[in-house]
Amino acid sequence: MNFCCCNNCGCFPVYPCPVPGPTGARGPAGQAATITVGTVTTGEPGTDATVVNSGTPQNAVLNFTIPQGSSASQNLERFLTTDTPAQPINSGEALTFFNNPLSLGDSVTHTPASSDVVIEKPGIYLVSFHGTVGLPSTSSGPVPSLIYLTQDGKNVDGASVQTSLNQGGSYTAVAFSIPIEVTNVPSVLRIVSEQGGLLFSNISFSVVQLGDNPASN
Known part of the structure; x- marks a missing residue:
């Protein structure tokens, strides 16, 4: 049985070695993404922390809500x-x-x-x-x-x-x-x-x- 072997493809019985195609055209250069911090808000104790993007996927503006932590002495009478x-x-x-x-x-x-x-x-x-x-x-x-x-x-x-x-x-x-x-x-x-x-x-x-x-x- 005849085999065709090439560096990139391994060995295949009978089938001829694939021929590389022409190199495609270079795509346009991408834009650099940006991430900035928007607002930071204190949430109610026991709620979940959240992050919301108020900008765009390319230029993100992240708004944070961080719940207030509990304290042993907080609001205790x-x-x-x-x-x-x-x-x-x-x-x-x-x-x-x-x-x-x-x-x-x-x-x-x-x-x-x-x-x-x-x-x-x-x-x-x-x-x-x-x-x-x-x-x-x-x-x-x-x-x-x-x-x-x-x-x-x-x-x-x-x-x-x-x-x-x-x-x-x-x-x-x-x-x-x-x-x-x-x-x-x-x-x-x-x-x-x-x-x-x-x-x-x-x-x-x-x-x-x-x-x-x-x-x-």
């Missing part, structure tokens, strides 16, 4: 109420707070010299309590102490701290922090002492908005 002097307490009584040094937003309200911290808007909130509990020097120990959070008159699971005061004049620091979900408003929060005859000082009660209630999304 904060509230803090405190009381410094030693405050005697009766059994089952809620602690009283006299000062509101920090109040950002209107989601949380409190009337000075009262026990009620009121959440006015549904959502998820971080509730924190810090303070010192003591036993008067005229008392004898040991005396237990249980402090807990109530929401609308009901104990909040996990929001409590328990300790024991061994002798009169002894003090100890107490604290707890827990996120809570608020669906029905207004919702009343209180810090309650199960035992009476104790002294509470340097107490603080803070509420920080963490975000919206998932059930409302």
Whole structure:
């Protein structure tokens, strides 16, 4: 069998080697493309970034829309109420707070010299309590102490701290922090002492908005 081989075509049986055709005419020179940036716009958080060409395919003008990033501190409302002097307490009584040094937003309200911290808007909130509990020097120990959070008159699971005061004049620091979900408003929060005859000082009660209630999304 006869084969025809050429550098560009390989080997083919029987068929003659192809003959290259004439070189075609040179085409016109192309125009250089340009790309410029047009506008850059901030979009709403959670939306998609977009790029739109407002020019031509040859001379592109790109307009960008970039969504605003989320931040842990963005638009979060904060509230803090405190009381410094030693405050005697009766059994089952809620602690009283006299000062509101920090109040950002209107989601949380409190009337000075009262026990009620009121959440006015549904959502998820971080509730924190810090303070010192003591036993008067005229008392004898040991005396237990249980402090807990109530929401609308009901104990909040996990929001409590328990300790024991061994002798009169002894003090100890107490604290707890827990996120809570608020669906029905207004919702009343209180810090309650199960035992009476104790002294509470340097107490603080803070509420920080963490975000919206998932059930409302």
